[in-house]
Amino acid sequence: MSSPTRWAGVPLEDRRVERRAILIAAAFDIFGGSGPETELSVRSVCRHCGFNTRYFYESFTDTDELLGAVYDATAAELGAVVEAAMTTAGHSVRARTRAGMLAVLGHASEDPRRGRILFTEGRTNPVLAQRRAATQNMLFELSFAEADALETDPLTGRVRAAVFTGAMAELAQQFLAGSLGDDLERVVDEALATLIPGRR
Structure with missing residues (x-):
């Protein structure tokens, strides 16, 4: 999972913007892929980018919104x-x-x-x-x-x-x-x- 020190010194709004972009990039990799790991879920996205699930819900209500x-x-x-x-x-x-x-x-x-x-x-x-x-x-x-x-x-x-x-x-x-x-x-x-x- 994401280390607390990863966002140290970064303004709150900038953290949210960066985390949202990382989540979108992770979903792009997962859903856009052609291999077996193409099921988009909160767990798969967070695992892909090393985030706690609370960071997902900080930006999106569900995977449909993320997609x-x-x-x-x-x-x-x-x-x-x-x-x-x-x-x-x-x-x-x-x-x-x-x-x-x-x-x-x-x-x-x-x-x-x-x-x-x-x-x-x-x-x-x-x-x-x-x-x-x-x-x-x-x-x-x-x-x-x-x-x-x-x-x-x-x-x-x-x-x-x-x-x-x-x-x-x-x-x-x-x-x-x-x-x-x-x-x-x-x-x-x-x-x-x-x-x-x-x-x-």
Whole structure:
């Protein structure tokens, strides 16, 4: 268990913030893993980070709340990566869309825990399903912002954003499952040709 001296001299609020972050990281490791130790419980999380259970309840009421925090942190990281990739990709719709696709698939597949939390378990786990809807909305808004800057017809932009968002969710699911092979660049190029054929 955590040593009392571990937090010596650290302000109370800073201790709580640090402990919360450690608990989220532990849950990310456990729930996002693919081995036998993937059952998320108060005991397993506290054992993973060496905490007394009272530190768990200092930040979370139950494991559902903790799992939601894990998803939120993982999705926020993905959003930042996608936004940065699209921002630096240039001005053409094709370049920015391609950069966004590469960022989603690349970031999720670089660490299997991310993909499991965001896409695999996000479809079936009741706690994550609600969060996944919020992530879909985030991707939609990012896509619509791109389309809105390029299209004069708002409906056209919203339709394209909706198609892109739905396609990316399924594309990520299939890529992470291994059914599309492991050539990320080719997968993105094929998807891009389908979504915006001939667009430069």
